[in-house]
Amino acid sequence: MRKALALAKKELAVYLTTPWAWVVFTGMAFISSFFFIASLLTFKQVQEVARQAPNGWAQLPPDYQAFRNLTDGVVLNLFSVILVITLFAAPFLSMRLLAEERRQKTFELLMTTPTRTIDIVLGKYLGAVGIVVCTLSVTLVFPVILSILGSSESGTALEWSTVLLGYFALVLWGATCMAIGLFISSLTESQMVAAVITFAVSITWMLIRAVAPGVDEPARSVLAYLSFDTQLQNLMKGVLDLKPLIFFSSVIAFFLFLTHRSIEARRWV
Amino acid sequence: MAMIEVEKLTKKYRDRVAIDALSFTIDEGSIVGFLGPNGAGKSTTMKILTGFMPATEGKARVAGFDIFEKPLEAKRKIGYLPETPPLYPELTVRGYLKFVAELKGVPGKQVRAEIERVSTATGITSELDRLTSALSKGYRQRVGIAQALLGDPALLILDEPTEGLDPRQRKEVLELIKSFAGRHTVVLSTHILSEVKAICQRVLIIHRGKIVANDSMEALTKGKETGLEDTFIQLTSE
Numbered sequence: 001m002r003k004a005l006a007l008a009k010k011e012l013a014v015y016l017t018t019p020w021a022w023v024v025f026t027g028m029a030f031i032s033s034f035f036f037i038a039s040l041l042t043f044k045q046v047q048e049v050a051r052q053a054p055n056g057w058a059q060l061p062p063d064y065q066a067f068r069n070l071t072d073g074v075v076l077n078l079f080s081v082i083l084v085i086t087l088f089a090a091p092f093l094s095m096r097l098l099a100e101e102r103r104q105k106t107f108e109l110l111m112t113t114p115t116r117t118i119d120i121v122l123g124k125y126l127g128a129v130g131i132v133v134c135t136l137s138v139t140l141v142f143p144v145i146l147s148i149l150g151s152s153e154s155g156t157a158l159e160w161s162t163v164l165l166g167y168f169a170l171v172l173w174g175a176t177c178m179a180i181g182l183f184i185s186s187l188t189e190s191q192m193v194a195a196v197i198t199f200a201v202s203i204t205w206m207l208i209r210a211v212a213p214g215v216d217e218p219a220r221s222v223l224a225y226l227s228f229d230t231q232l233q234n235l236m237k238g239v240l241d242l243k244p245l246i247f248f249s250s251v252i253a254f255f256l257f258l259t260h261r262s263i264e265a266r267r268w269v
Numbered sequence: 270m271a272m273i274e275v276e277k278l279t280k281k282y283r284d285r286v287a288i289d290a291l292s293f294t295i296d297e298g299s300i301v302g303f304l305g306p307n308g309a310g311k312s313t314t315m316k317i318l319t320g321f322m323p324a325t326e327g328k329a330r331v332a333g334f335d336i337f338e339k340p341l342e343a344k345r346k347i348g349y350l351p352e353t354p355p356l357y358p359e360l361t362v363r364g365y366l367k368f369v370a371e372l373k374g375v376p377g378k379q380v381r382a383e384i385e386r387v388s389t390a391t392g393i394t395s396e397l398d399r400l401t402s403a404l405s406k407g408y409r410q411r412v413g414i415a416q417a418l419l420g421d422p423a424l425l426i427l428d429e430p431t432e433g434l435d436p437r438q439r440k441e442v443l444e445l446i447k448s449f450a451g452r453h454t455v456v457l458s459t460h461i462l463s464e465v466k467a468i469c470q471r472v473l474i475i476h477r478g479k480i481v482a483n484d485s486m487e488a489l490t491k492g493k494e495t496g497l498e499d500t501f502i503q504l505t506s507e
Contacts, residue, residue: 002374003372006368007368009368013364014359017359104355104356104358105353108321112344112347113369
């Protein structure tokens with residue numbers, strides 16, 4: 001385990017010196033702040049409408065009810081945007097994990113020191129999750145701003161338990177994207193190829209629900225169930241639900257297993 | 270005692286045979302030159318001995334441990350410098366050596382002393398805080414050797430350690446390797462015969478995947494100045 005941690009630490013240290021990491025951080029900050037401001041404006045408008053309506057919130061359509069508080073009206077909206085940005089950003093963060101080791105010939109170093117393949121996989125993966133956590137923590141600034149400057153009819157401006165649960169879900173989602181990316185990065189020496197294929201796999205998997213209506217049962221239910229989109233909707237509701245948790249953990253375990261097999265198999269070529 | 274025992278080691282890449290039923294042993298404490306023309310199978314043999322890739326057939330034991338059955342124990346005995354020094358350009362020399370020491374399982378408290386020891390031995394103490402990407406080729410090679418020395422392995426496998434160095438650096442690296450005699454068993458691959466003559470006690474010549482000579486230096490040079498060259502050319506001519 002010490003070796004896995006050493007590898008994870010090295011991965012993070014190397015990562016934070018690459019321009020890619022900072023491009024992704026900046027992209028995350030820029031795009032999410034754009035949507036943050038947009039949802040704040042919407043929030044303000046709806047609040048305005050509610051104030052002028054004679055019966056207040058009771059009169060407004062159900063769509064508007066989410067805007068009664070900052071947690072549902074702003075933060076959860078923002079989370080669904082961050083989720084999509086993560087889908088786009090993760091391939092760029094995961095592409096170099098193993099591809100770069102092969103290109104630089106440092107892979108020989110990893111494989112000839114007394115390190116088990118499982119330690120290499122776990123170390124790389126821990127590093128990858130660390131990078132996703134860094135990327136996501138850039139957006140922590142928005143809930144912090146809201147909790148300082150915002151106010152609510154009852155209690156604190158934000159329901160922090162919901163916000164933190166949302167972040168947990170985002171990290172789990174990011175970790176899933178990175179597991180897919182790690183495996184694909186183990187197949188090629190080219191970072192670009194790794195990024196493109198990772199993105200193709202993630203987005204197809206995300207949207208696979210769309211083809212479900214066109215096929216017969218039981219394939220339809222299976223496809224609908226397997227779709228990231230379905231599982232994410234369960235995950236992002238802000239309630240603790242075990243089912244998506246198990247789903248994403250299984251996907252991660254599956255891809256780590258594939259990475260392990262791929263590293264072992266590549267030695268035989 | 271034999272440090273390396275190889276029995277009928279064969280490696281095929283699809284239908285191309287890279288090495289063909291190699292058998293040899295290398296004794297503890299000696300410096301062995303591993304020679305052969307380009308493409309003879311030197312690197313392949315070294316990659317198999319270090320456990321980087323499995324053989325198609327045959328057995329290899331390092332310090333008594335079978336490299337396929339007990340890879341972790343065998344790898345603990347080996348320090349390996351591949352053809353290209355495996356450096357991370359983003360890390361400093363110190364950070365890099367620390368990382369490799371951790372991978373090799375050097376106990377936490379000894380890591381510092383161990384880095385000190387190998388960097389003194391390879392003459393890189395002044396470069397410890399530079400990025401490996403900023404080093405000259407000679408220093409990169411030395412860092413590669415320093416990395417192989419971490420954990421004080423009994424066996425050093427060096428794949429063309431003097432490749433691409435200028436004559437002065439070449440001499441320094443050879444002297445460094447020569448100083449390992451007795452303390453480490455060294456297997457050194459190269460195609461520069463004068464280097465082998467300068468530091469090796471035994472020579473192993475491989476040609477088209479087969480061993481064509483495995484003898485002491487005196488026997489191969491036959492006492493003549495150009496003896497090694499003559500023998501080499503004769504054995505690898507067809």
